[in-house]
Amino acid sequence: MGKKDSTYEAYAKERRENRRKSRRDFFHRLAKNKGAVVGMVMIIILILVAIFADVIAPWDSVVKQNALIRLQAPSAEHWFGTDTYGRDVFARVIHGSRISLLIGVGSAAFCLIVGGFFGAATAYFGGRFDDIVMRFMDMVMAIPATLLALSIVAALGTNMVNLVLAISISYTPRFVRLVRSAVLPQVGMDYVEAAKAAGSGNLRIIFKDIIPNAIGPIIVETTQSLSNMILEASGLSYIGMGVQPPNPEWGAMLSEAREVMRTYPYLITIPGIFIIITALSFNLFGDGLRDAIDPRLKT
Amino acid sequence: MLKYVGKRFLALIPIALGIALIIFSIMELTPGDPARLILGPDATAEAVEQYREEKGLNDPFFTRFFNYVYNAVTKLDFGVSYRTQKPVYNEIFSRLPTSLKLAMVSMAFAVLIGIPLGVYSAMHQYSFLDQILRVVSMFFIAVPPFWYAMILMLIFALNLHWLPTSGSSKWSCFVLPMLTLGMPYGGKFLRITRSTMLEVIRQDYITTAKAKGVPQRVITRKHALKNALLPVITTVATSFGGLLGGAIITESVFNMNGLGSLIVLSIKLKDTPTVMAAVILLAIIFSLLMLIVDLVYAFIDPRIKAKYAKT
Numbered sequence: 001m002g003k004k005d006s007t008y009e010a011y012a013k014e015r016r017e018n019r020r021k022s023r024r025d026f027f028h029r030l031a032k033n034k035g036a037v038v039g040m041v042m043i044i045i046l047i048l049v050a051i052f053a054d055v056i057a058p059w060d061s062v063v064k065q066n067a068l069i070r071l072q073a074p075s076a077e078h079w080f081g082t083d084t085y086g087r088d089v090f091a092r093v094i095h096g097s098r099i100s101l102l103i104g105v106g107s108a109a110f111c112l113i114v115g116g117f118f119g120a121a122t123a124y125f126g127g128r129f130d131d132i133v134m135r136f137m138d139m140v141m142a143i144p145a146t147l148l149a150l151s152i153v154a155a156l157g158t159n160m161v162n163l164v165l166a167i168s169i170s171y172t173p174r175f176v177r178l179v180r181s182a183v184l185p186q187v188g189m190d191y192v193e194a195a196k197a198a199g200s201g202n203l204r205i206i207f208k209d210i211i212p213n214a215i216g217p218i219i220v221e222t223t224q225s226l227s228n229m230i231l232e233a234s235g236l237s238y239i240g241m242g243v244q245p246p247n248p249e250w251g252a253m254l255s256e257a258r259e260v261m262r263t264y265p266y267l268i269t270i271p272g273i274f275i276i277i278t279a280l281s282f283n284l285f286g287d288g289l290r291d292a293i294d295p296r297l298k299t
Numbered sequence: 300m301l302k303y304v305g306k307r308f309l310a311l312i313p314i315a316l317g318i319a320l321i322i323f324s325i326m327e328l329t330p331g332d333p334a335r336l337i338l339g340p341d342a343t344a345e346a347v348e349q350y351r352e353e354k355g356l357n358d359p360f361f362t363r364f365f366n367y368v369y370n371a372v373t374k375l376d377f378g379v380s381y382r383t384q385k386p387v388y389n390e391i392f393s394r395l396p397t398s399l400k401l402a403m404v405s406m407a408f409a410v411l412i413g414i415p416l417g418v419y420s421a422m423h424q425y426s427f428l429d430q431i432l433r434v435v436s437m438f439f440i441a442v443p444p445f446w447y448a449m450i451l452m453l454i455f456a457l458n459l460h461w462l463p464t465s466g467s468s469k470w471s472c473f474v475l476p477m478l479t480l481g482m483p484y485g486g487k488f489l490r491i492t493r494s495t496m497l498e499v500i501r502q503d504y505i506t507t508a509k510a511k512g513v514p515q516r517v518i519t520r521k522h523a524l525k526n527a528l529l530p531v532i533t534t535v536a537t538s539f540g541g542l543l544g545g546a547i548i549t550e551s552v553f554n555m556n557g558l559g560s561l562i563v564l565s566i567k568l569k570d571t572p573t574v575m576a577a578v579i580l581l582a583i584i585f586s587l588l589m590l591i592v593d594l595v596y597a598f599i600d601p602r603i604k605a606k607y608a609k610t
Contacts, residue, residue: 135317139317139318141540142586142589143321143578143582143585144540144541144543144544144581144582145540145541146541146544146545146547147543147544147547147581150547150566150578151322151578155327155329156328227441231443235444238443239551239563240563240567241563251443251445254445254446254449261449268446268450268453271446272450275443276441276443279440279441279442279443280437283437283440
C-alpha cells in the first residue's frame, strides 16, 4: 500500500469521527423532542401490532361473516363492535395496520431505491443524463400524485402490489430531486477528488462517502412521505381503487361504513382514528428528525 | 420581461406533450380491446377486426399517439366515451367548472385561513392560541380528507341539517367540500407561514425598523410579511397538485358533478378515453397554474424580476 492510500484513510477517519460526534448530538436532540418521542413510540407499537396481528386477533374473525351479529355497538365481546357483515371490527382494525404498514414501507423502499439511485447518479454523472432524467421527472411531477396513482391502478388492476407500485411511482420524482440536491454539493468536494486520486472506483465513492453524508434530509423526507403514502393508500381504497375486499384496509372499511354511518358512527370513527394516529406518528417523528438533524430549521 | 413570460408559456407545450405521452402509455397497459368494448360481446371476430382497422387501432403506438394529439388539439376531439357513446369532450367540459370552482374556493379558504393565522401565531409565539393552532394544524395534516368529510357530513348535514350532503347546484353545496379540502392545506400553510415569519422577524432589518420607530403593524405587513411570503407562495403552488388530487376524493364523497368523480366513475367502468382526456386536462391545468404562480413569484421578488428583466 502506497502513501496515497494512507492519506486518504486518515482523511476518511477524521470525517468518521466527526460524524460520530454529530450522531451523538443528534440522538440527544431527538430524545428531547416530546413529539418525536411520542411518534417513535407509536410507530414501534404499530409495527409490533402489525407483526403480531395474527396473535392478537385470528384471521377468521376478520373475514368470517355472521349476519346474526351484524352492526353491534362496541361491547365486551367485540371491543370495537361489528360491521355491516357481522365481522369483528377490532380484528379488522388490527390486521389493517399490517396492510397500511406494508404499503407504506413498500412504497418508501421503492422510492428510496429507485429515487436514490437516479438522484445520486444524476448528481454524480451530470451532463446530458442529468438533463434528460430531470426533465422526465418534471413531467411526471406535473401530474398530481393522486391522479397518477389512480391512472396506474386503473391500468394495471386493483390489488396491493399495483397500489404500492402506483404510489411509489407518484412519489419517486420527489425523492430523485431530493437525493440529487443532497448529493450535488458533495460531488464537488475535495474528498471526492482525493478518493478518485487514490484510485477509488465510482461506486465505492458513492456508497462509502457520498451517501452517508447526504442521508439526513433523505431520512426526513422518507418518514414524512410515509405518512402521506399511507393516507394516499387509504384514499384510493376508499374510492374502491386500492386494496380490495375482504382485505381490512382502514380506508376500505370507512367506505363500507358510509351507508350506515348515521346510525352507527363508531364504524367510521374508529378506523379513522387509527389512520390519523398512524399518519400523525410518522409526521411527528419526521418533524422531530428534521429538527434534530438541523436545529436551525426548527418550526 | 415579456419575452421571458412568452418563453415560459411556450415551454408548456413540450411539457403538455410529455404529460400526454406518459398518460397515453399508462393507458396502453390497460387490458381489454376497445373495439370489443364498443361493439359488445356479441359482435363477430371479423366485425371487431374490421372496426380496429377502420379506427386505426392496429396502427403502431406513436401513430396512434400523434393522431390522438392532433385530433385533440385541432378538433377538440378526444374520442368517444365507451360509457355514453358520445364525444368525451362534452362531458368533460360540462363538468370542468364544478371542479375548478371547488379547487379555487378551497384554495382561497386555505390561504385566507392559514396565512393570517400563521402570521398571528408567529407574532404571538408561545401564546395560548399559538399552542392550540399548532396542535390543530398538525392534526389536520394527518387527517384523511374523506374521513373528515364524512364526519362533517354527519354533524352538519345529517344531524343538524344545515347543509346539503350532495350535488353541486347551490353554493351551499360547496361549503362542506370546501372545508374538507381546505382545512388540511390551511393547516399546512399555517405552519409554513409561521416558520418563515419566525425566521424573518429575527432578522436584523426588522430590528432596525423597530429601532427607527416604525409602528409594529407596518413592520409586520410591509417588511416581515412580504419577505416571509416567498416560501409560502412556493408551498401554495405545489399544493395545487395535491388539491386537485384531493378534489377527486372529495367529489366522490359529496357526490358532486365534477371532473374528479367523472374520473373515478370512468375508471370503474373502464372508460379509457374519458379517463385519459380528463387526467391529461387536469395535469395541464396544474402545469398552467404552477407557471402562473411562478411568474407571480418573479413579480413579487424584485431580485428575481431584475434577473429576468435582462433576459
